[in-house]
Amino acid sequence: MSDTGIGARMLRKEDHRFITGKGRYTDDINLPGQAVGYFLRSPHAHAEIKKIDIKKAEKAPGVLCVLTGDDAAADNIGGVICGWMIHSKDGSPMKAGPHPVLAQGKVRHVGDQVAVVVAHTMAQAKAAAEMINVSYNVLDANVDPVASQKRGAPQVHDVASRNTVFEWELGDKAATDAAFSSAAHITTLDLVNNRLAPNAMEPRAAIGSYDAGEDHYTLYTTSQNPHVARLVISAFVGLAPEHKLRVIAPDVGGGFGSKIFIYAEEVVCLWASKRAGGVPVKWVADRSEAFLTDANGRDHVTTAELATDSNGKITGLRAKTIANMGAYLSTFASSVPTYLYATLLSGQYNIPNIYAEVDAVYTNTSPVDAYRGAGRPEATYVVERLMETAARELGMDPAEFRARNFVNSFPHQTPVIMCYDAGDYGASQKKAMEMIDYAGFEKRKAASARKGKLRGIGFSNYIEACGIAPSAAVGSLGAGVGLWESAEVRVNPVGTVEILTGSHSHGQGHETTFAQLVSDRLGIPADQVAIVHGDTDKVQFGMGTYGSRSGAVGMTAISKALDKIEAKAKKVAAHVMEASESDVEFKDGTFSVKGTDKAMAFGEVALSAYVAHKFPTSEIEPGLKEGAFHDPTNFTFPAGCHICELEVDADTGVTEIVDWVAVDDFGNVINPMIVEGQVHGGIAQGVGQALTEAVVYDEGGQLLTGSYMDYCMPRADNLPSFKLGFTTTECPSNPLGIKGCGEAGAIAAPAAVMNALTSALGVKDVAMPATPQNVWNAMAHLREAAE
Amino acid sequence: MPAISMTVNGEKVCGDVEGRTLLVDFIRGNLGKTGTHVGCDTSQCGACVVHVDGKAIKSCTALAVACDGVTVNTVEGLAKNGTLHPMQEAFREHHGLQCGFCTPGMIMAGIDIVKRKGKKLKEETIREELEGNICRCTGYHNIVKAIQAGAAKM
Numbered sequence: 001m002s003d004t005g006i007g008a009r010m011l012r013k014e015d016h017r018f019i020t021g022k023g024r025y026t027d028d029i030n031l032p033g034q035a036v037g038y039f040l041r042s043p044h045a046h047a048e049i050k051k052i053d054i055k056k057a058e059k060a061p062g063v064l065c066v067l068t069g070d071d072a073a074a075d076n077i078g079g080v081i082c083g084w085m086i087h088s089k090d091g092s093p094m095k096a097g098p099h100p101v102l103a104q105g106k107v108r109h110v111g112d113q114v115a116v117v118v119a120h121t122m123a124q125a126k127a128a129a130e131m132i133n134v135s136y137n138v139l140d141a142n143v144d145p146v147a148s149q150k151r152g153a154p155q156v157h158d159v160a161s162r163n164t165v166f167e168w169e170l171g172d173k174a175a176t177d178a179a180f181s182s183a184a185h186i187t188t189l190d191l192v193n194n195r196l197a198p199n200a201m202e203p204r205a206a207i208g209s210y211d212a213g214e215d216h217y218t219l220y221t222t223s224q225n226p227h228v229a230r231l232v233i234s235a236f237v238g239l240a241p242e243h244k245l246r247v248i249a250p251d252v253g254g255g256f257g258s259k260i261f262i263y264a265e266e267v268v269c270l271w272a273s274k275r276a277g278g279v280p281v282k283w284v285a286d287r288s289e290a291f292l293t294d295a296n297g298r299d300h301v302t303t304a305e306l307a308t309d310s311n312g313k314i315t316g317l318r319a320k321t322i323a324n325m326g327a328y329l330s331t332f333a334s335s336v337p338t339y340l341y342a343t344l345l346s347g348q349y350n351i352p353n354i355y356a357e358v359d360a361v362y363t364n365t366s367p368v369d370a371y372r373g374a375g376r377p378e379a380t381y382v383v384e385r386l387m388e389t390a391a392r393e394l395g396m397d398p399a400e401f402r403a404r405n406f407v408n409s410f411p412h413q414t415p416v417i418m419c420y421d422a423g424d425y426g427a428s429q430k431k432a433m434e435m436i437d438y439a440g441f442e443k444r445k446a447a448s449a450r451k452g453k454l455r456g457i458g459f460s461n462y463i464e465a466c467g468i469a470p471s472a473a474v475g476s477l478g479a480g481v482g483l484w485e486s487a488e489v490r491v492n493p494v495g496t497v498e499i500l501t502g503s504h505s506h507g508q509g510h511e512t513t514f515a516q517l518v519s520d521r522l523g524i525p526a527d528q529v530a531i532v533h534g535d536t537d538k539v540q541f542g543m544g545t546y547g548s549r550s551g552a553v554g555m556t557a558i559s560k561a562l563d564k565i566e567a568k569a570k571k572v573a574a575h576v577m578e579a580s581e582s583d584v585e586f587k588d589g590t591f592s593v594k595g596t597d598k599a600m601a602f603g604e605v606a607l608s609a610y611v612a613h614k615f616p617t618s619e620i621e622p623g624l625k626e627g628a629f630h631d632p633t634n635f636t637f638p639a640g641c642h643i644c645e646l647e648v649d650a651d652t653g654v655t656e657i658v659d660w661v662a663v664d665d666f667g668n669v670i671n672p673m674i675v676e677g678q679v680h681g682g683i684a685q686g687v688g689q690a691l692t693e694a695v696v697y698d699e700g701g702q703l704l705t706g707s708y709m710d711y712c713m714p715r716a717d718n719l720p721s722f723k724l725g726f727t728t729t730e731c732p733s734n735p736l737g738i739k740g741c742g743e744a745g746a747i748a749a750p751a752a753v754m755n756a757l758t759s760a761l762g763v764k765d766v767a768m769p770a771t772p773q774n775v776w777n778a779m780a781h782l783r784e785a786a787e
Numbered sequence: 788m789p790a791i792s793m794t795v796n797g798e799k800v801c802g803d804v805e806g807r808t809l810l811v812d813f814i815r816g817n818l819g820k821t822g823t824h825v826g827c828d829t830s831q832c833g834a835c836v837v838h839v840d841g842k843a844i845k846s847c848t849a850l851a852v853a854c855d856g857v858t859v860n861t862v863e864g865l866a867k868n869g870t871l872h873p874m875q876e877a878f879r880e881h882h883g884l885q886c887g888f889c890t891p892g893m894i895m896a897g898i899d900i901v902k903r904k905g906k907k908l909k910e911e912t913i914r915e916e917l918e919g920n921i922c923r924c925t926g927y928h929n930i931v932k933a934i935q936a937g938a939a940k941m
Contacts, residue, residue: 011880019878024821254923287828721928
């Protein structure tokens with residue numbers, strides 16, 4: 001292994017610009033003559049718009065234009081869409097209400113965009129927005145997802161009666177019901193998967209710029225997938241055809257899913273630039289706006305049951321979930337509580353019968369879509385909370401109960417679509433138990449008790465489906481796009497290399513790991529490789545970064561293009577060295593002729609390819625540039641075992657995580673340093689969900705957690721240092737053997753924390769986030785026993 | 788509009804600002820130094836931390852006019868003659884950053900912790916002292932390691 005090849009802990013190439021303050025995020029970009037856009041947003045959760053009077057605002061100092069939903073309709077600016085069709089059990093298509101870029105007729109959540117003011121300065125724009133007079137007819141708000149389907153609940157969209165987007169099912173109901181009828185034991189849990197705000201540290205931002213001379217638009221935006229943004233804005237919003245729209249996502253300060261989606265503000269900045277006569281229009285969300293308008297995550301209410309036989313073997317799993325979609329269906333919202341959720345309800349286990357029902361509902365809250373893990377954390381929470389609870393009810397050790405039910409032969413077809421291709425769940429659990437000294441837990445618990453602390457330990461043996469995803473498969477499930485990835489390898493005449501990729505890096509370190517792949521394959525130093533991404537004018541097309549897909553799908557596309565480069569370079573080398581192509585070997589960056597001392601470095605062959613003097617250009621084209629599209633053949637299945645150990649202060653209800661072990665199987669790893677970082681960050685987000693974070697609306701739909709004063713982000717002192725271990729089964733569905741690592745921590749962590757916490761308190765469930773107040777309330781039985 | 792002047796990263800700068808202009812907006816907007824970031828509007832996240840007269844402050848909470856005559860150091864001023872500050876180097880070596888957005892504030896806060904608490908920092912101390920800096924990517928694990936290592940080399 002070289003210092004820069006596959007498997008090396010190479011330091012990141014992108015770091016220099018970030019640690020010296022030279023990163024280039026959207027808000028760091030200022031175009032000549034730029035104006036600012038300020039959105040007037042709804043103060044009401046649910047209201048009819050009777051009239052919007054913009055006359056005064058239009059005449060305010062510095063104002064270039066004021067636009068409303070009527071203007072958008074007049075200019076034929078379409079709404080933003082949801083790109084995944086789900087059908088209800090009765091076969092009917094999901095009920096997607098309109099999602100105009102500026103409200104038309106009605107506002108549906110606090111923060112819904114009503115008008116935009118374009119002015120020279122933010123102060124002018126805000127002052128003018130104060131002069132817009134909107135008369136509302138305020139309606140009752142529908143905030144509680146469980147109540148939203150009841151008769152008389154306020155209707156968010158006319159098309160969706162009972163606020164129901166779809167009533168979907170997966171699995172064999174009759175067989176599963178039969179398994180429950182004959183079960184020796186049934187474990188039941190009512191679980192709430194709390195609503196989270198993704199909170200990438202860089203707030204969303206956009207600059208729209210219209211060039212009247214070329215009739216061409218440019219959008220700078222905080223996107224995880226600029227090509228998908230261009231596709232949606234072209235094909236569905238109808239603003240401009242793709243060749244008249246360039247989308248650039250420069251450095252992006254974290255995404256976690258929230259920057260996958262195409263948001264109204266991006267469209268409005270582009271359109272407003274044209275309406276303002278070609279002046280570039282910049283909008284940067286402040287954090288309060290982010291809390292009001294970024295698509296949230298999770299928000300499931302579930303009743304789940306596990307059936308077991310008298311030998312402690314699982315015979316069935318049933319789940320009924322209500323999934324809150326918020327006020328509008330965001331870009332991929334419908335796929336999250338369905339095919340990214342119920343398909344993972346088999347966990348790491350042999351469960352012969354599974355049946356899931358999911359009702360997706362509208363409420364007068366901000367939209368909910370994919371957030372790190374997207375459906376899979378919700379599934380893992382259901383499965384792993386059931387496993388731990390069932391083990392306790394059966395009087396079995398939770399590790400032994402899991403081991404008894406592990407899938408241990410592959411491929412394994414679950415009853416819920418997925419076919420697991422490789423894994424060794426016993427190996428990761430065993431290693432994790434050793435690392436945390438599971439055997440010594442009772443001693444540590446006793447020591448904690450002497451300090452007045454309640455100590456608990458909890459497992460979470462997660463599995464996820466990543467490397468999203470085979471195009472035909474997702475197409476058959478309702479996806480509006482294929483989920484392949486593209487790559488282009490441009491070799492320069494001197495042998496340096498540019499990789500153009502449709503994957504987007506917003507913290508994942510692609511500039512490093514992708515360069516490591518190229519360094520490994522071509523035998524050139526990683527600093528001779530540049531990774532180009534995030535610009536639709538440079539990269540032809542791509543599907544972007546989410547679902548832990550950049551390694552398994554994006555890098556495989558690069559690998560395929562590198563195969564073509566190598567094949568062509570061999571042809572060139574054979575001619576230059578006057579040898580038969582079949583005698584040319586390529587190793588460690590050198591082409592050599594078998595059985596001779598003839599050899600050429602990769603750079604020399606690249607130069608020969610461009611000079612084109614020594615091969616017949618009628619047979620071999622000059623130059624060295626190849627592209628590839630890779631469509632995966634299966635999902636990938638990262639899995640592992642996380643164990644959390646925590647102490648609860650019985651006097652205050654404060655929970656402190658005292659130890660954390662994560663043993664993950666991500667298949668082959670390109671850069672362990674970066675992979676470990678992904679795991680750390682994922683766990684922190686999962687711990688945040690379990691202990692500190694929740695988006696809260698009051699009964700009228702007002703957001704109570706609209707800033708960091710109210711929404712509790714995990715701080716450094718809420719978290720421990722983490723102990724990581726790895727086991728490896730190679731992924732058989734891609735040539736690199738990669739499974740993906742980006743979401744694992746966030747998927748595993750909540751169940752590990754809550755299993756540990758319920759073990760410490762001796763209770764069945766505590767609501768997330770387990771704030772000191774929730775924990776204190778859950779300890780009432782202990783206080784009563786003590787009295 | 789009031790005219791102000793200050794020394795930023797060793798350079799004398801001046802400008803006309805509105806009374807309500809924040810120091811961070813002066814640094815980013817007037818001076819074009821965009822390494823200092825804005826991640827929230829309630830002084831919680833710490834992405835905007837700079838040093839004013841040697842002390843770490845949140846530049847989103849200081850008015851530019853109140854900073855007339857001060858000396859400001861931002862992340863852009865840390866490297867000297869192409870050599871990174873030990874804290875910058877430590878963040879790189881210990882993978883203390885992912886998306887990079889909180890990083891300038893973290894580095895500036897880290898240096899300030901060392902100034903106040905010394906070069907031998909316990910993990911617990913660093914975690915407590917980072918109360919005013921939020922990172923969403925790293926889980927803080929490697930930031931804590933980086934500050935500990937950077938402190939030892941300062």
